[in-house]
Amino acid sequence: MADPVLYIGNKNYSSWSFRPWIGMRTAGIAFEEKLVPFDMAAGNPAFKTFSPTGKVPVLVDGDVTVWESLAILDHVARRHPESALWPEKPADRTMAMAMSSEMMSSFLALRSACPMNMRRERKQIETSRAVLADVARIQALWSQCLEKSGGPFLFGTFSIADAMYAPVINRLDVYAFETTPIVSGYMARMKELPAWREWETAGRAEPWIVDEDEA
Template sequence: MTQATLTISSKNYSSWSLRGWLLCKMSGLDFREEPVDPTDADVRQELLLLSPTVRVPRLTHGKVQVWDTLAIAGYLNECFPEAKLYPEDIVARAHCRAVSGEMHAGFYNLRSALPMNIKARHERFKIFSGARPDVERVREIWSECLETYGGPFLFGPATMADAMFAPVCTRLRTYAVTLEPELEAYIDRILDWAPMKEWIAGALAEPEEIEELEVEF
């Protein structure tokens, strides 16, 4: 099969692109990146309205085109079962799917209050009250998973759940959200993960500004 293509938007701002890209890296898929113009209407919808349903990221693999991060994860798991994007144990696998789906469908207030911006650092940032329950829910999910499965990632080895929550790790660091030591250690682990370091390097190399993006956030 010919080399795959993953269509992505901004590495600095696009949490959904990061998730799809991490899943491709974790699967071992041979793919090339195809960045799209950040002024494209669909891309701006993903970046500004924080929608998980637009067609970025989009994976093209031979005759297959698949978008939406959960669909990309399912497809890659079928193509590369040896990558173990899902836990092997049926109970852990169901749990992994549940928290990944929760991340995919929810946390809108967290996304709105703490937009992904890898380059930025805010030493003092007041989180509005609507986002605090989302932050607390992240704490609950991470604490339960790390305690139940023993780390170092949420379900032991890295799985799709870590790809789904990786952008949250960048957000919590960007906005100086303080967590318990074991959760701070998890964030450190994600940010020091080889594929994340590669993505972050790409984000830091992007132009300083996407026109009008900061204002509309």
């Protein structure tokens, strides 16, 4: 059976593409990568040839097409239970799903003001109270999980929750937000993952530039 195909956008900018990519790569789930770049805020009209929403990411797994990052990760976790992408303990699985769903629906102020950018020079920007509230909420979530699990990742071993929050690590880093020691340590461990380094290296090497105000 052929490997599934994961369609993604620019590695420097596409936070939603990064989520399933780092999850599958870290879990050792084989897939074929197809990068379709965008150089505009609206994306790329070519996305509509493979994506029912006209957006990325999209996973094509045989006759099944899955869009949305969390749905892709859940699909591959069920197809590959040996990957342990969802935590083993039922209570932890529920928490990981709740956190991942919150990432999908929340933190709009942070996501709007601080787009993911792998090659951005590390420096602060003026931020609103809403952005700072998002950062505080995220740090509280991470700290709660890390204190309970003991790390190195949110639920001990790498999970879908880590994949869903991976782009936030880039945001907190390159926009130079102040982080607690437990959060800083977690961010450093995530950035040491081979999959993270592979993605970041590729993103930094890309030729496409999207204006930060439009990303």
